Amino acid sequence: MQEENKITDIKLVKGEQTSGLQFFESRVQAGFPSPAQSEYAESIDLNRALITNPAATFCARVIGDSMVDAGINEGDLLIIDRSLNPCDGNIAVCFVDGEFTVKRLSVRDDGIYLTPANAAFPELKVGEDNNFVVWGVVSHIIKRL
Numbered sequence: 001m002q003e004e005n006k007i008t009d010i011k012l013v014k015g016e017q018t019s020g021l022q023f024f025e026s027r028v029q030a031g032f033p034s035p036a037q038s039e040y041a042e043s044i045d046l047n048r049a050l051i052t053n054p055a056a057t058f059c060a061r062v063i064g065d066s067m068v069d070a071g072i073n074e075g076d077l078l079i080i081d082r083s084l085n086p087c088d089g090n091i092a093v094c095f096v097d098g099e100f101t102v103k104r105l106s107v108r109d110d111g112i113y114l115t116p117a118n119a120a121f122p123e124l125k126v127g128e129d130n131n132f133v134v135w136g137v138v139s140h141i142i143k144r145l
Contacts, residue, residue: 004066004101004121050140056083058136060093060100067091067102070117076143078102080136091138096124097131102138 051057062076070091072078080093085109088107093100094114103114112126126132 004064004116050079051081052139053083056107056136057081057139062102064117066118066121067104068103068118071143072102072117072138072141073143076141078138079140079142081134081139082137084137086137093135093138095133095135096126100135105134116133116137 006108047054060078060080062072062074062078065074067073072091076092078079086088086092086105088105090105091102092105093102094105096114104117106113106115106123110125112132114124115128116123
């Protein structure tokens, strides 16, 4: 049975931590192989590469599969930026009637819809009777392969 995406363990990203990883400066081909190169840049700081506004950035783990066609799977880690203005088409973490969920925002003439990326789930029209807020915009997805 498929489960609607829910968000667990929302945590603030600590901006002062650094993650110096070796960074392969050349791009990696996804098609035909290219000649190997052995040049590495000094390092890459994942906080600087992925987080624009540390004071407004949070991480949350995904439960469920309503967003699989957008590449968001159960267990993925979302980076959520609360300083970004939500726009039509954004994937956002929303608080609806007491629960967090992740969906694509769809702004139409007749209202706001939360659209899943899985045909097995219905979209939700946000009505005046819903307790609703766009909590933050998803800026990155981190997944384990």
